[in-house]
Amino acid sequence: MNTLLLPMFKKKYALVGSTLLAMGLLFSTSHVSAHWAYISNEKDDTVSVIDTETNEVIKTIEVGERPRGVTLSHDYSRLFICASDSDTVQVMMINNDSIEFELPSGADPEQFALHPDNRHLYIANEDDAIATVVDIETRQVVSQIDVGVEPEGMAVSHNGKYAIVTSETSNMAHWIDTETHTIVANTLVDQRPRDAEFSLDDTELWVSSEIGGTVSIIDTDSKKIKQVISFKIPGISKDRIQPVGMELTSDGKTAFVALGPSNHIAVIDRTTMSVTDYILVGRRVWHMALTPEEDKLYTTNGVSGDVTLVDVKTRKAIKSIKVGRYPWGVAILPKDKIPQ
Amino acid sequence: MGVVRSLFTAVVLCVAPISLLANTESPELVVDILYIEQRIERPPVLSNLVTWPEDDGEQGAILGISDNNTTGRFLGQKYTLQTLIFDIDEPSDKRDEQIYKALSAGSLLVVANLPAHDLINITSLPAASDDLFFNAQSSAVELRNEQCLSNVLHTIPSRIMHSDALIQYFTKKRWKNIFLIEGNGSGDQALAEAMRYSINKFNLKIVEDKQWIENADMRRNASNEVPVFTQARKYDAVVVTDETRDFAQYIPYNTWLPRPVTGSAGLMPVTWSPVIEQWGAAQLQSRFSKIAERPMTDRDYSNWAAVRAIGEAVTRTNTTHAPAIRDYLLSDEFELAGFKGTPLSFRSWNGQMRQPIQLVHSRAVVASAPIEGFLHPVTELDTLGYDKGDSQCQAFQ
Numbered sequence: 001m002n003t004l005l006l007p008m009f010k011k012k013y014a015l016v017g018s019t020l021l022a023m024g025l026l027f028s029t030s031h032v033s034a035h036w037a038y039i040s041n042e043k044d045d046t047v048s049v050i051d052t053e054t055n056e057v058i059k060t061i062e063v064g065e066r067p068r069g070v071t072l073s074h075d076y077s078r079l080f081i082c083a084s085d086s087d088t089v090q091v092m093m094i095n096n097d098s099i100e101f102e103l104p105s106g107a108d109p110e111q112f113a114l115h116p117d118n119r120h121l122y123i124a125n126e127d128d129a130i131a132t133v134v135d136i137e138t139r140q141v142v143s144q145i146d147v148g149v150e151p152e153g154m155a156v157s158h159n160g161k162y163a164i165v166t167s168e169t170s171n172m173a174h175w176i177d178t179e180t181h182t183i184v185a186n187t188l189v190d191q192r193p194r195d196a197e198f199s200l201d202d203t204e205l206w207v208s209s210e211i212g213g214t215v216s217i218i219d220t221d222s223k224k225i226k227q228v229i230s231f232k233i234p235g236i237s238k239d240r241i242q243p244v245g246m247e248l249t250s251d252g253k254t255a256f257v258a259l260g261p262s263n264h265i266a267v268i269d270r271t272t273m274s275v276t277d278y279i280l281v282g283r284r285v286w287h288m289a290l291t292p293e294e295d296k297l298y299t300t301n302g303v304s305g306d307v308t309l310v311d312v313k314t315r316k317a318i319k320s321i322k323v324g325r326y327p328w329g330v331a332i333l334p335k336d337k338i339p340q
Numbered sequence: 341m342g343v344v345r346s347l348f349t350a351v352v353l354c355v356a357p358i359s360l361l362a363n364t365e366s367p368e369l370v371v372d373i374l375y376i377e378q379r380i381e382r383p384p385v386l387s388n389l390v391t392w393p394e395d396d397g398e399q400g401a402i403l404g405i406s407d408n409n410t411t412g413r414f415l416g417q418k419y420t421l422q423t424l425i426f427d428i429d430e431p432s433d434k435r436d437e438q439i440y441k442a443l444s445a446g447s448l449l450v451v452a453n454l455p456a457h458d459l460i461n462i463t464s465l466p467a468a469s470d471d472l473f474f475n476a477q478s479s480a481v482e483l484r485n486e487q488c489l490s491n492v493l494h495t496i497p498s499r500i501m502h503s504d505a506l507i508q509y510f511t512k513k514r515w516k517n518i519f520l521i522e523g524n525g526s527g528d529q530a531l532a533e534a535m536r537y538s539i540n541k542f543n544l545k546i547v548e549d550k551q552w553i554e555n556a557d558m559r560r561n562a563s564n565e566v567p568v569f570t571q572a573r574k575y576d577a578v579v580v581t582d583e584t585r586d587f588a589q590y591i592p593y594n595t596w597l598p599r600p601v602t603g604s605a606g607l608m609p610v611t612w613s614p615v616i617e618q619w620g621a622a623q624l625q626s627r628f629s630k631i632a633e634r635p636m637t638d639r640d641y642s643n644w645a646a647v648r649a650i651g652e653a654v655t656r657t658n659t660t661h662a663p664a665i666r667d668y669l670l671s672d673e674f675e676l677a678g679f680k681g682t683p684l685s686f687r688s689w690n691g692q693m694r695q696p697i698q699l700v701h702s703r704a705v706v707a708s709a710p711i712e713g714f715l716h717p718v719t720e721l722d723t724l725g726y727d728k729g730d731s732q733c734q735a736f737q
Contacts, residue, residue, distance in 0.1 A: 127626060129410050149410045150623055168620065169648075169677065170411035171655075186414040188655065191677040192620070211677040237720060239682040 035291055036333040037298050038079055039307055040067035041324025047081065047092075048307075048323040050298070052291060052332070055309055055319050061097045064090050069111040069154075070329040073136075074118040076337035082109040082123070082329075089123060089134070095339040104141050106132035111329075113154040113163065115178060122163040122176070124151035131165045131174075133181060143181040147174050153207070155196040157220070166193035166207055173207050175223060185223040189216045194244045195287075200252065208243035208257060215243055215257055217273070229268060233278050236262045245287035249294050254312075256297060258285040265299060267315055277315045281308035289330040300327040368416045371408075371660050373647060374442060375401050375423040376462075377453035378435070383525065383584055390585045397453045397476060398423065399632035400640030404647025406631065415655060419647075436462075443467040447662040449474075451646045452492075453639070456480040463492050472662035474646035477639060481534060484690045484726060488733035491662075493669065493691040495649065496642035499534035501725040502609040505697035505709030506579070506602055507538035508723070512711050515576035515600070519548045521569075521591070523604070527583035528552075535579050535603070548572045552587060566594035579603040606701060609709070612641030613700045621679040645678055645693060649686075652676050670736075681708060682721065690733040694721040 034053035040063075041048060047061045047070070064083025067090075071080050078100065079092040089103040089112065105112075106125035109132075113122050120142065123132045131151055133143040148170025155164040156178070163176040166189075173196060175185040187205075190212025197206045198220075205218040217227040231241045242260035248270075249255070255268040261284050267277040282301025289298050290312070297310040301320075307327060309319045375398065382392055393399075401421055408419040424442060426435045439462055442448075448471040452459055456478040463473050468491060475483065475494045483489075484498050510518070518539060522532035539546055553569065570578065570591075578595055580603040582588035588605035600606060614625060614635035628636040628644075636644075653665045653674065668674055670691070675683035680696045687694060699707045710720040722728070 126623060146413070148414065149407050149627075150620070167411070168623075169407055170414070171652075171677075172411070172414060174414070183414065191675055191683055211683045212675065239720070 033335060034338075035335050036338055037289065037307070038070055038072075038331045038333065039298075039300060039323050039327045040070045040081060040329040042066055042068055042302070042326035042328040044324035044326070046324050047079070048327070050307060050321055050323070052296060052298075052309075055321055057321065057323060059097070060324065061092070063092070063099070064088060064102075068328045069109070070331045071112060071114055072331045072333060074114065074116070076333055079331065079333075080112065080114070080121065082112060084108050084110055084126075089121065091136070094333065094337070101139060103134045103136065103139055104132075105134065106130060106141070106144065110152060111154045113156040115156050115163070116158065116160040120178070122154050122156060122165070124154050124165050126150050126152060129167070131163070131176065133163075145176060145181055145183065147183070148172050148186075153194050153196040155198055155205070157198045157202045158200060159202050161202075162220075164196040164198075164205060164207075166196050168192045168194070168210075171209075171212075173205065173218065187216075187218050187223050187225065189218075189225065190214045190228070195246050197246045197248055199248055200250050206246055206248065206255065208246055210242045210244055210260065213238060213241050213243065215246070215255075215268075227273055229273060229275065231257075231259060231266050231275060231278075233259075233262055233264055236264070244285070245300075247288045247290050247297065249290065249312075251294075256288055256290075258288055258299060260284055260286070261303075263301075265297075265310070279310055279315055279317055281310065281317055282306045282320060286328050287330055289332045291332055292334045298330050298332070300330050302326045302328065368418060369412075369654065369658070369660065371412075371417060371419045371449070371650065371654050373401075373405070373419065373421050373650060374448050374450045375421050375425075375453070375643075376439060376442075376450060377423070377425045378430075378455065378458055379426060379428050380455060381428050383586070385584055385586045387585070387589060390589075393632075393634055393637070395632070396637055397639035397643045398425070399628070399634075400476075400636065400643030400645075401451055401647050403628050403631055403640075404644040404651070407627075407644075407648060408651035411651065411655065417651075417654060419651065421647075440465065440467060443471060447471060449650050449660070449662055449665065451476055451643055453477040453643070456483055459483065459492070460487060460489070463489050470662060472666050474649070476642040476646050480530065481726075484692050484731070484733060486732045488690050488735050490691075490735040491666075493646075493649075493666070493686055493693065495646040495693045496638065497611055497695060497697060498692065498725050499531050500537060501692075501695075501697055502611075503531070503534040503538040504541070504724045505609045505699060505711075506607070507535070507542045507544065508709050508711040508714050509607075509699055509707050510539075510544055510577060510602075511542050512707075512713065516544050517547045517575045518544060519550075519570060519572060519575040519578045519595075519599070520546050521550055521552055521578065521580045521582075523552050523580070523582035523584075523586060523588070524554055525582075525584055525586070528581045531581035531583060531603075535581060547575050552582070562590040562594050566591055567596045570595040570597070572596065575599060577602055578606075580605055607699055607706055608701070609697050610700050611638035611695070611697065612636055613638075613698060613705075615700050615702070615704055616679070616698055618705065619679050619681040624679045645676070645684065645695075648678075649674075649676055649684075649693070687722070687728070689728045689731050689736050690726065691736060692725060694719065694724075696721065697724060 037050040039048045065085035069082040081090040089105040108127040148167025150168035153166035190209035192211035245258040247256045257266045264278045283303035580588040582604040592601040678684040714723040
C-alpha cells in the first residue's frame, strides 16, 4: 500500500504519541469529524467503508454479484447498490448494513440516479437497451423506456424534470421527461459516452466520452452541445486518455474528470472552460465523490484496487487506500448521518 | 444456389414510435446495405474439433444492423440488410449475372465476403464504380497494396497487421531467434511471407525456416513427429502458419526445445476472439451470442465493424450517398468505438481500418498490439501493417 501521510497528520501523531494513537483506535467508533465513503468492489462482491478522517477501511460488507453503481437515499438511511450480475438493485440499511430488500431493476443494471422525490430510481440496463424506472416505495417497475445500445450513465436534473441516460454504442444522451417517461430529445456526442452530470442550476449537462476522449457540455434549453473539452497529458498516449466519471463542485467553478487508464484526473476551471491540472491517481480511475465540504475528493481506481484521496484545494493526491478488487462506484455518507 | 433474403421484417420490429421523439422531425432515412458472400470450401483437416460456422461473417453483419437500428430509431434512420449468398457449387457466370444486376441499382453500400480474386473482379466492374465496398473477409496483403481499389475499404486486418502484432511482442519479450514452420496451403504461404516481412522489419532472426510435412499422422503420432521436425540447436520461439488449423494445434508441448509456440496455435494474433472481455467487449460478446448462439469470430467482427462504420457515417453526415460516406470514413473526423480499447478509423492511403490486434491463447488475452513502446508520429496503430511511406497503393491518391 502506498501511504502518503498529510504533513498535518504527521505533526499530530508526533504530538500525541503512540499511547494516544492507540486510544484513538480504541475509540474509533465515535466519528466526530469523519464521513464515511462507501466503495463498491466490482470483482469482490463487497462494499468497503472508508473513514474520511483516518482514511482507513473500517468495514467491508458483503453484497450481491458485481456491484457497480452506488448511491445514497436523500435522507441517507439507505444505500442503493447495482448488483449487475445478480440482475437487481439492492437496498442496504445504513444503520445495520443489512440488505433490506431488492428492487426489480431489469437485467444487468450498471448505473442509476435517484430522482429528487427520493422515490423513483432511474436504472440503465446495459444488455437490453432499456432504462427502467422503479418506485422504491411500492418496489414496482413504473416504466421501461427503449434507449440506445448499451445504456450506461444516468443522471436526474436537480429540479427533477429530466432523466438522462447515455448509450455507449449509439453515442447519445437521451433526455427523458420524468413526468411522461418518454424520450423528448437525443443529443449526439463523441464515441462511447459514459457519465452524465447536471450543473447545480441545471442549465448545463456534462457528458464524458470514453473513446472519443472528450467531455461535451450541453445546453439544457436547446439540448445542443455548446462546448467540447479535450485532454492532453505530456508523455501519455492520446488513446489512454479515456474520460469516465465526473464531479462538479457546487460553487460552479470546478469540474473533476476521471481519465481511466491514463491514471489521471483532470481539473477543469469552469469559468474559462480550460483544463488547469492533471492529478496522478491510481490505475484505471473510474469514479469520484466529493465530501460534503468539497475539500476532499475520493477516486476509485479499478486496476490498482485502491482509492485515492485528493486534496481539492492544493490539487494533490494525498493517500492511496487499499480496498477490494476493482473498486468502481463511490458514495459519501455525511458525518451527522452516521449511525451511532 | 443464390439466396436472396431480407431482414426487413426483423428491422420493423425494432423501430420505436418515432413520432414521440422531439428531434426526429427529419423524414425517415432508409439505409440499405447489400451483403455479398461467396461460400468457400474449407479443406479437410486432421482434427474433428476444427469446425467453421456456416453463417461466419453474416451474423456479424446482422448484429451491426441491429445495433444501427437501435440507434437509428432516435434519428429517423432505418437500416436493412439485403443478402446475396452463393454456395460453393454456384456456377460463376450465373453468380456474376446476379451480382451485376444487384450492382446496377445505383450507388450502393456493400459488405463483401469474397476471396481476393473475386473481390477484385467484382469491384472492378463498371457498375461498381460508384459503390462503396467493405472487404470483411480477405486478409490478402496485395489488396491493400499494389492491387488496391479506391472503392474498397477493408475492415478485416491484413496478414501483415497480424504478423507485426505478434513480432512486436517477440521484440518486447526478446525472443530473437525464430523457428518458422510454414503450412502447405496458399494462405499458409502468404502468412509465412507476412511473418518473414515482420521478422525482418523488427530485426529478429529466422534460425530455421521449414515447410510442414504432409504425410505426418499428427493425431496419433505428434509426440514422435514434432520433436524430430523441430530439432535445432537454438531458438527462442516457434511461429507456425496454418490458417486452416490442419496441424498447428499439435505443435505445442511437442517441440524439441521447450519453447513457446505462436502464430496459428498457442499464442495467436487475432482480430477478435471470445476471450476478449476488456474494453466493454463482454457486452458485444453477449449481444452477439444472443442472436447467433455461438461465439463471435474474426469475420463476424469485421462484418459488424463494416456495418457499424456505415451507421456512424450516416449518423454524422445524414446521407447514404456512397461517395460521401467514403469521404467521411477516410477523413480525420471518423472514429468508431470497437471494443478494443482505442477508436477505429481508416487509413487514407489504402482504406485499411486501423485497429489493435489482440494476442490470445485459448482462454485469455495475453497482450494487445500495438505493444507499448512502439511509437509512431501520428498513431501507434500505424505500427501495424503497411504505413503510408511503405504503401504501394496508388488508387487512393
